Amino acid sequence: MDIVEFFQEYNGTLAVLISIVIALIAFYNYIVVRRSEERGRQYDRYHRLLEDLNIRNQGDAPFIDRQIAVVYELRNFPEYYPVTLRILKRSLAHWRYLEQTSKILNDRVNTLFSEAELTIRFIKEYYEVRSYLCLDNGEG
Incomplete structure (x- = not known):
């Protein structure tokens, strides 16, 4: 044929x-x-959240509540976890400095600290699980 x-x-x-x-x-x-x-779209949402996190305000309660929500939402962007960890650690240091220098005195700030620490812990646990399951691709 x-x-x-x-x-x-x-x-x-x-x-x-x-x-x-x-x-x-x-x-x-x-x-x-x-x-x-x-x-x-994810990139735009992530950067809008970062903008919301870093906008300066006079420390009023609704703004701090918004920051707390933003810190929590950062958990939904695993592709940005390495930079999110660096940003949150730097922000925690800055917020603690502002608290110590009495530029902000608010009980809700402690909640913001707690939420940032919980998010950092969440991200670190994510990497531990990925590493345990041999899914780590060298990030973080």
């Missing part, structure tokens, strides 16, 4: 296979584009 006879005999099957391959390539491209768009 030469190639011409092969194509004549299996032209229907080949057409279906080629159609399936083209559909799979289109589906793969769709998934890649969607993932890229989602990464862009």
Whole structure:
């Protein structure tokens, strides 16, 4: 059987296979584009949260409550855990300094400290579990 006879005999099957391959390539491209768009949205959300965390305010209670919520929400961005740890550790030091120099005196600030420490602990436990399960890819 030469190639011409092969194509004549299996032209229907080949057409279906080629159609399936083209559909799979289109589906793969769709998934890649969607993932890229989602990464862009995640990036924007993460940076808006960081902006909310670092906006200066006069230490009023609603603002501190918002900061507490932002610190908690940072747990939802595992791809940013390494930088989140560094930011929270630096912010904790800064907040403690402000508290010690009496620039902010508020019971809710202690809640912000606690939430930041809980989030740091959460992220560290995440890395311990990944390391235990051999899923660590060298980050953090």
